[in-house]
Amino acid sequence: KYPKLVNWVEDNIEETLSFYRLPLAHHKHMKSTNMLERLNQEIKRRTLVVRIFPSPQSCLRLVRALAVEIHENWLEATRYLNM
Template structure:
């Protein structure tokens, strides 16, 4: 975690003047991702791959492609939220990807 925090500090120093919105967003949101460093190494190894993200993105893309053009941003958000809830429920009741430590 200290290494990630140092990398964020360097990133912010580099981009704060050139891209202030990006730097503000990174400073506010990226530290939430540092939570992963508190997990056991076996979990971190599985989370390192992008397979889960790629699957999630393909599911969202598949469902939004059917609609084509959304009448509003809110309608897009409602559909994507419904897809994410559906996927979350399937993950919660399905096979465990990350096994709890004893």
């Protein structure tokens, strides 16, 4: 019924099942999309401030810098997944 989805899952099976490689204690936190929704919200907020980017690469640089910043905050400050 969904051949494109099936092909994608078969091609990316490692990424698809990476959730199960995490420690069992992390599973209950990873079932929620709160962290991802927060990241998307922050990206939207920051890109709306800029409004017009000179090129797609400049937008991508902003998003990457934001992702790195949030990742570092998760590693250093938040003990959400550090059980």
